[in-house]
Amino acid sequence: MAEAIARKLSRLALINADIRSCTLERVEKVPEVFYKVLEEKGYPVEETSPHILQEVPYEEADVLITLSPLARDTCPYVHTHKRREHWNVEDFDPEDPQGVRRAVDQMEEKVKTLFKLSG
Numbered sequence: 001m002a003e004a005i006a007r008k009l010s011r012l013a014l015i016n017a018d019i020r021s022c023t024l025e026r027v028e029k030v031p032e033v034f035y036k037v038l039e040e041k042g043y044p045v046e047e048t049s050p051h052i053l054q055e056v057p058y059e060e061a062d063v064l065i066t067l068s069p070l071a072r073d074t075c076p077y078v079h080t081h082k083r084r085e086h087w088n089v090e091d092f093d094p095e096d097p098q099g100v101r102r103a104v105d106q107m108e109e110k111v112k113t114l115f116k117l118s119g
Contacts, residue, residue: 001034001100002067004043005107013115020061022051024074037100041108065114067107085114 003021010017027050035045053075058064063083066072072086087110092099112118 001038001048001104002065002107002111004038004045004048005104006111007047008043009108009111009115009117013117015115020051020056021048022053022056024053024071026050026052031094031100033095033097033100037097037104041104063114 001021003019006017006019006021010019030048030050035048038045038048058075059078059080061078061081064075064081064085066075066084066086067089069086077084087107089103089106090099092103094100
């Protein structure tokens with residue numbers, strides 16, 4: 001979800017960024033409700049697929065944002081990261097559309113603030 005949101009909003013902010021989202025453990029299947037909610041809000045989902053941390057060029061990242069306490073505590077600090085943030089996103093049931101919508105809304109606001117977008 002975070003990747004789809006950040007990709008679209010980075011384009012609106014005229015930021016050319018290589019955005020990747022990953023999990024600490026492999027996710028076999030993303031709940032359909034995630035894609036449904038993202039599509040409702042106009043986010044592209046065709047390029048969105050879960051990656052595990054080992055599959056992304058972690059040390060090359062300029063900005064690292066963690067969304068769970070476990071990720072915050074597990075992801076090593078690397079001197080090449082210019083910025084590192086932890087965003088508290090409310091826990092939600094991944095099968096509950098309302099919970100997913102609230103999480104998407106929270107991520108949207110945080111990404112807009114990061115990219116200095118208003119509204």
